[in-house]
Amino acid sequence: MTENFVDAQSEYQSLEQLPQGAILAFDFGKSRIGVAIGNNTLGIARPLVTIDSEVTERRFAMIAQLIETWQPVLLVVGLPMNSDGTAHELTQLSQRFARRLAGRFNLKIILKDERYTSQTASAALREAGITGRKQKLVLDQVAAQQILQSFFDEQHAITRR
Numbered sequence: 001m002t003e004n005f006v007d008a009q010s011e012y013q014s015l016e017q018l019p020q021g022a023i024l025a026f027d028f029g030k031s032r033i034g035v036a037i038g039n040n041t042l043g044i045a046r047p048l049v050t051i052d053s054e055v056t057e058r059r060f061a062m063i064a065q066l067i068e069t070w071q072p073v074l075l076v077v078g079l080p081m082n083s084d085g086t087a088h089e090l091t092q093l094s095q096r097f098a099r100r101l102a103g104r105f106n107l108k109i110i111l112k113d114e115r116y117t118s119q120t121a122s123a124a125l126r127e128a129g130i131t132g133r134k135q136k137l138v139l140d141q142v143a144a145q146q147i148l149q150s151f152f153d154e155q156h157a158i159t160r161r
Contacts, residue, residue: 019040022070025147026076027078027143029140045144045152048144049062050140079095117143122135
C-alpha cells in the first residue's frame with residue numbers, strides 16, 4: 001500500500017500516542033458513505049453525516065470540505081469482511097477508497113475491521129425508535145460511529161494493559 005497506511009496496533013501503543021485532535025471515520029458503501037467524528041482526547045465517537053452520492057468527484061469534494069472544517073489528524077476507514085474473516089467485493093472497494101483518501105489528503109489512514117457494524121447500528125437505531133426509511137438516512141453514519149468507537153475502545157484497552 002502506501003506509507004500513509006498504518007496498523008493501529010503497531011503504530012500507536014495507546015491513546016496517548018495518537019496525534020491529538022479530530023479523527024474522521026468512514027463507512028464506505030457503493031451508494032453512500034457514512035462519516036463519524038471523534039476526538040482522541042475523549043475517545044468518544046459521534047455520527048456526523050452521510051454522503052449520499054455515487055459520483056466519485058462529488059464524494060471527494062464533500063470529504064474535502066469535512067477535512068477542511070475538522071482538520072483531522074487521522075482517518076479510519078471501515079474494512080468490510082465476511083464473518084469468517086475472508087475478503088469480499090466491498091473489501092477491495094474500501095481499500096481502494098482508503099488509498100484514494102491517502103493520496104488526495106496526505107493523512108494517515110487506519111483500516112478497521114467493521115464486521116457487523118451495520119447490523120448493530122440498525123439494532124441501536126431500532127432501539128431508539130428509528131425504523132424503516134428513517135434509518136436509511138442515518139444508518140451509515142451510525143455504522144461509521146461504531147467503527148470509530150471500536151477503534152477508540154481498542155486503543156483504550158491497550159492503554160489499560
